[in-house]
Amino acid sequence: MKVFTATGRRKTSVAQVQLISPGTGKITINKQAFEQYFPIEFQRIETLKPLELTKFSGKVDISANVHGGGKSGQFGALQLGISRALIQLDESMRSQLRAAGLLTRDPRMVERKKYGQKKARKRFQFSKR
Numbered sequence: 001m002k003v004f005t006a007t008g009r010r011k012t013s014v015a016q017v018q019l020i021s022p023g024t025g026k027i028t029i030n031k032q033a034f035e036q037y038f039p040i041e042f043q044r045i046e047t048l049k050p051l052e053l054t055k056f057s058g059k060v061d062i063s064a065n066v067h068g069g070g071k072s073g074q075f076g077a078l079q080l081g082i083s084r085a086l087i088q089l090d091e092s093m094r095s096q097l098r099a100a101g102l103l104t105r106d107p108r109m110v111e112r113k114k115y116g117q118k119k120a121r122k123r124f125q126f127s128k129r
Contacts, residue, residue: 001020001021001022001088002020002021002086002115003018003019003020003087004018004019004020004021004054004085004086004089005017005018005019005087006019006081006083006088007081007084007087008076008077008078008079008080008082008083008084008088008105009077009080009105010069010073010074010076010077010079010080010105010106010109011067011069011070011072011073011076011077011106011109011110012068012069012073012109012110013066013067013069013070013073013074013077014066014067014068014077015066015077015078015080015081016064016065016066016081017062017063017064017081017082017084017085018062018063018064018085019060019061019062019082019085019088019089020060020062020063021060021061021089022059022060022062023059023060023062023083024058024060024061025037025057025058025059025060025061026062026064027061027063027064028061028063028064029064029065029066029078030064030065030066030067034047036039036102037069038075040071043071043072043075046075046076047075047076047078047079047082047109048082049079049100050079050082050083050086050097050100050102051082051086052063053096053097053100053102054086054090054092054093054097056086056089056095060089062082062096064081066078066080076106079102080102080103080105083097083102083103084103087103091100114126
């Protein structure tokens with residue numbers, strides 16, 4: 001039994017992933033069942049995309065701690081963490097994951113609010129007179 005650890009980030013979310021090989025396909029996130037933590041099917045499909053692509057679905061166990069941000073950022077961080085852990089398991093999968101765009105950290109962050117404005121770009125109504 002080998003444990004591979006990796007970190008994934010997206011927006012303000014951070015996921016610390018432990019990939020245990022060989023395994024039975026059990027996935028726990030913050031000590032909760034995977035289906036319970038991500039009740040929306042789209043989130044579960046996107047999170048497990050690296051495993052489906054590399055045909056490791058059901059062959060490894062995943063335990064993850066995720067914090068910060070919302071669910072969208074968290075499953076993105078988890079996806080990157082799983083991809084990085086799979087590369088530690090087998091280096092030959094790097095090109096396959098890279099081609100699918102699963103190894104690129106999404107750099108988009110929330111733009112900060114500026115003073116004298118309502119939000120980052122929205123301004124207060126201008127009055128000429």
